[in-house]
Amino acid sequence: MLENDQSPAIDDTTVYLKDYAEPDFSIAKIALDFQLGSNTTVVTADMEFAKTSGHQRALVLDGETFKLLSLKLDGVDMQASDYLVSEKTLRIEQVPDTFKLTVVTELQPHLNTQLSGLYQSSGNFCTQCEAEGFRRITYFLDRPDVLSEYEVSLTADKKTCPVLLSNGNPVACGSNSDGTHWHRWHDPHPKACYLFALVAGDLEKISDEFITMSDKPIALNIYTQAYNIEKCDHAMQSLKNSMAWDQQVYGCEYDLDVYNVVAVDDFNMGAMENKGLNIFNSKYVLANQQTATDTDYQGIESVIGHEYFHNWSGNRVTCRDWFQLSLKEGFTVFRDQEFSADMGSRAVKRIRDVQMLRSHQFKEDAGPMAHPIRPESYQEINNFYTVTIYEKGAEVIRMMHALVGAEGFRKGTDLYFSRYDGQAVTTEDFVQCMEKANDVDLSQFRLWYSQAGTPEVKVEQEFDPNRGLLTLRLQQSCPATPGQTEKLPMQIPIAMALFDQQGAKLEERTLLMTQATQSFDFEDLVNRPTVSLLRNFSAPIKLFFDQSDDDLALLIAHDDNGFTRWEAVQRLSLNLLLPAITEQTNSLDEQSYQRLLTALTALLDNEPEDKAILAEMLKLPNTSYIAEQCSPIDPQQVADVKDQVARRLANDLEEKLISLYTQNSVRLNFSLEAQAMSERMLKNTVLGMLVTTEKAQHYELASNQYRDANNMTDRLAAFAALLHSDYPDKQEIIADFYGVWQNDTLVLDKWFAMQATIPEVAVLASVHSLMEHKSFSIHNPNKVRSLIGAFTANTRAFHRVDGAGYALLADIIIQLNSINPQIGSRLAGTFNNWKAYAEPYSSNMKTQLQRINSIDDLSKDISEIVTKALA
Ligand code: TRP
Numbered sequence: 075m076l077e078n079d080q081s082p083a084i085d086d087t088t089v090y091l092k093d094y095a096e097p098d099f100s101i102a103k104i105a106l107d108f109q110l111g112s113n114t115t116v117v118t119a120d121m122e123f124a125k126t127s128g129h130q131r132a133l134v135l136d137g138e139t140f141k142l143l144s145l146k147l148d149g150v151d152m153q154a155s156d157y158l159v160s161e162k163t164l165r166i167e168q169v170p171d172t173f174k175l176t177v178v179t180e181l182q183p184h185l186n187t188q189l190s191g192l193y194q195s196s197g198n199f200c201t202q203c204e205a206e207g208f209r210r211i212t213y214f215l216d217r218p219d220v221l222s223e224y225e226v227s228l229t230a231d232k233k234t235c236p237v238l239l240s241n242g243n244p245v246a247c248g249s250n251s252d253g254t255h256w257h258r259w260h261d262p263h264p265k266a267c268y269l270f271a272l273v274a275g276d277l278e279k280i281s282d283e284f285i286t287m288s289d290k291p292i293a294l295n296i297y298t299q300a301y302n303i304e305k306c307d308h309a310m311q312s313l314k315n316s317m318a319w320d321q322q323v324y325g326c327e328y329d330l331d332v333y334n335v336v337a338v339d340d341f342n343m344g345a346m347e348n349k350g351l352n353i354f355n356s357k358y359v360l361a362n363q364q365t366a367t368d369t370d371y372q373g374i375e376s377v378i379g380h381e382y383f384h385n386w387s388g389n390r391v392t393c394r395d396w397f398q399l400s401l402k403e404g405f406t407v408f409r410d411q412e413f414s415a416d417m418g419s420r421a422v423k424r425i426r427d428v429q430m431l432r433s434h435q436f437k438e439d440a441g442p443m444a445h446p447i448r449p450e451s452y453q454e455i456n457n458f459y460t461v462t463i464y465e466k467g468a469e470v471i472r473m474m475h476a477l478v479g480a481e482g483f484r485k486g487t488d489l490y491f492s493r494y495d496g497q498a499v500t501t502e503d504f505v506q507c508m509e510k511a512n513d514v515d516l517s518q519f520r521l522w523y524s525q526a527g528t529p530e531v532k533v534e535q536e537f538d539p540n541r542g543l544l545t546l547r548l549q550q551s552c553p554a555t556p557g558q559t560e561k562l563p564m565q566i567p568i569a570m571a572l573f574d575q576q577g578a579k580l581e582e583r584t585l586l587m588t589q590a591t592q593s594f595d596f597e598d599l600v601n602r603p604t605v606s607l608l609r610n611f612s613a614p615i616k617l618f619f620d621q622s623d624d625d626l627a628l629l630i631a632h633d634d635n636g637f638t639r640w641e642a643v644q645r646l647s648l649n650l651l652l653p654a655i656t657e658q659t660n661s662l663d664e665q666s667y668q669r670l671l672t673a674l675t676a677l678l679d680n681e682p683e684d685k686a687i688l689a690e691m692l693k694l695p696n697t698s699y700i701a702e703q704c705s706p707i708d709p710q711q712v713a714d715v716k717d718q719v720a721r722r723l724a725n726d727l728e729e730k731l732i733s734l735y736t737q738n739s740v741r742l743n744f745s746l747e748a749q750a751m752s753e754r755m756l757k758n759t760v761l762g763m764l765v766t767t768e769k770a771q772h773y774e775l776a777s778n779q780y781r782d783a784n785n786m787t788d789r790l791a792a793f794a795a796l797l798h799s800d801y802p803d804k805q806e807i808i809a810d811f812y813g814v815w816q817n818d819t820l821v822l823d824k825w826f827a828m829q830a831t832i833p834e835v836a837v838l839a840s841v842h843s844l845m846e847h848k849s850f851s852i853h854n855p856n857k858v859r860s861l862i863g864a865f866t867a868n869t870r871a872f873h874r875v876d877g878a879g880y881a882l883l884a885d886i887i888i889q890l891n892s893i894n895p896q897i898g899s900r901l902a903g904t905f906n907n908w909k910a911y912a913e914p915y916s917s918n919m920k921t922q923l924q925r926i927n928s929i930d931d932l933s934k935d936i937s938e939i940v941t942k943a944l945a
């Protein structure tokens with residue numbers, strides 16, 4: 075076996091997978107009582123403990139940030155001398171084999187700005203306990219392998235908190251003479267405390283019903299503030315679709331009487347799968363034609379699906395420890411991706427997922443935070459909810475799905491769900507189920523769980539016309555990552571096909587790489603065929619395959635795999651862009667440009683049926699994906715070259731684009747059907763291209779569309795096109811947009827983001843002043859993401875040569891350190907790849923990292939990111 079040099083910095087905050095030990099105690103039952111007051115909440119936790127073996131070890135519970143009011147052991151008050159309270163633990167030296175512990179704590183939810191534990195959002199109470207928020211509510215064994223049955227009672231003022239929710243099924247309720255009321259909930263399924271949730275507040279709901287495959291009716295409710303109640307229908311429809319899909323594809327049925335979803339405005343992530351009580355960032359619930367874009371609608375469908383699918387992949391079967399996070403997240407992302415693919419266009423979904431993986435996950439895998447999908451250590455678990463755990467984790471599941479086939483995969487998941495129901499398990503347990511159910515050996519495949527870094531596969535082809543023989547020579551390698559210098563060859567499935575010169579498919583199969591170098595022969599060929607390689611992006615790798623521009627053109631015209639077809643345009647574009655960027659000349663190779671233009675012209679002439687794919691094919695590669703392939707990165711240079719190509723293409727294709735725009739603008743009635751969405755997608759992509767010509771005629775097209783649109787997709791696309799061009803009257807439409815939408819916080823997020831992404835150095839000043847805007851709040855994660863997060867993606871303004879963009883980001887990270895370190899830490903990750911940049915960018919970023927690192931009381935979240943980046 076390979077000896078990896080695991081040499082993380084020695085410090086007491088690092089947690090290691092190798093140190094995992096089973097818990098010393100179990101907690102079979104917990105009864106929680108919440109007295110929710112306007113400034114303080116009192117929590118009584120009654121817990122049934124038992125030693126898990128005949129040991130004499132102390133009881134050590136996690137707990138922080140609250141005030142301990144009292145402690146009872148088997149009903150007897152404990153004296154201060156009977157236990158030891160430290161900043162993060164409660165320690166009782168000697169306890170009986172089984173006992174009851176009653177802990178009373180006092181919390182101040184209205185002061186909780188971290189949005190972890192019990193907090194308030196728009197005045198309503200809610201919780202977020204994953205990963206380690208439950209310890210901010212009471213003393214507990216806050217780890218996912220302690221599963222307990224919960225009974226929860228909530229008492230609050232009847233007027234301000236008419237709705238009182240927790241996990242499971244409602245069991246009783248009543249009123250008190252002091253104007254308060256109470257509700258009691260019981261969850262029969264033992265669960266980890268990270269899945270605990272409560273919601274209390276003044277909310278309205280929409281209700282529906284789902285009849286399960288065994289004819290059980292489930293009450294479905296979506297809760298939100300009264301003024302948003304009209305915006306819940308799409309989420310409800312998505313929920314019903316998810317429930318039906320999971321029954322059909324995985325045989326998984328829902329297991330409680332009710333399924334509640336609550337939308338809150340202040341939320342660190344997308345949503346949370348708490349058993350029977352999902353809590354959602356309102357961005358992933360609320361939508362109507364006027365306020366939500368097609369992307370928003372699709373986001374809602376996928377996140378509703380994701381959280382619903384966790385009911386089995388996460389809740390019924392959970393993780394033994396947080397190193398196993400991808401067990402639930404990778405698998406659940408794979409499930410939601412397939413759900414969305416089945417609901418809409420499979421090819422477009424795949425293209426977008428791959429774009430996301432390549433522009434974010436590949437970057438992570440190439441930087442100081444690179445980790446395998448099953449990490450070996452972490453300092454702050456919140457920092458490991460990463461694109462690697464989620465998206466690369468999903469790719470690894472997808473490869474297993476491909477290796478054993480859909481039916482075999484289902485056999486594997488059936489075994490997994492039945493064998494481990496009600497348990498906390500490991501990724502290894504999942505892989506073993508796949509092996510057992512399919513009688514396959516996945517030993518080498520397991521490296522995908524333990525090796526970090528993006529594998530690189532170089533391919534050479536040779537054709538012998540005399541023998542009609544094509545040989546493909548493949549060579550794999552994987553770059554070193556922090557703590558892992560040596561890498562072993564991995565099992566890499568490479569789906570491929572051969573096309574003849576007329577574009578007819580000759581052969582299709584999957585090449586399974588298992589060695590560092592391997593050759594594959596294809597015989598009986600009359601002419602040299604065109605190879606379509608890595609179809610459907612069958613493995614999360616970087617493929618290096620020099621194909622002629624003619625081959626790429628043939629694939630663009632004839633490949634029947636949506637992904638490789640789209641990819642051929644991307645490669646043709648990169649063949650033009652990268653030399654101009656890296657040779658620092660800015661000048662385009664004329665032949666190379668003409669080839670891209672010819673291919674796009676042909677594409678527009680033979681318009682593919684799928685308009686959404688056509689739209690994707692018209693877009694140049696993402697700036698971050700281009701940048702990733704430059705060494706060192708000069709961000710301004712990347713933007714200069716990309717802008718130049720975009721502008722030239724728009725001018726050269728102008729007539730065809732205009733007619734495409736017109737053809738796709740005829741629909742009168744708004745519809746969310748796939749065809750209608752694809753039309754909007756194509757039309758708006760084309761509009762974005764047209765305005766880059768800076769012609770008054772096209773500005774007018776966009777401003778008319780902005781004014782006349784009957785939906786947010788079209789309105790926002792026109793708004794974006796104008797803001798991101800040289801349109802002279804930007805301030806006017808910015809003011810107009812605000813005037814119309816000033817009371818809709820989710821739409822204002824778009825307004826902030828669009829201004830933050832205007833490609834001008836001067837945007838720095840607007841970001842400064844927008845931070846002072848009355849509609850902005852640094853306490854609201856969505857606002858931070860839309861203004862600051864979007865700003866970091868603005869190459870022109872963020873990567874200013876004078877470093878002022880970086881300094882602004884550092885200022886904000888420092889502010890967030892004491893308000894919401896989870897959000898601060900996400901932003902700090904923007905600097906992760908500073909070493910990949912050219913000067914002065916690199917040094918300027920380093921200066922800011924050092925500045926952040928030097929502040930007092932740096933949170934564990936931000937410090938882990940910054941120290942690893944500087945190492
Ligand atoms: N488990 C959640 C999901 O579905 C992730 C999540 C939601 C989360 N909120 C969080 C993780 C807060 C950490 C902190 O993916």
Ligand code: ZN
Nearest residue numbers: 380384403406
């Ligand atoms: Zn998840």
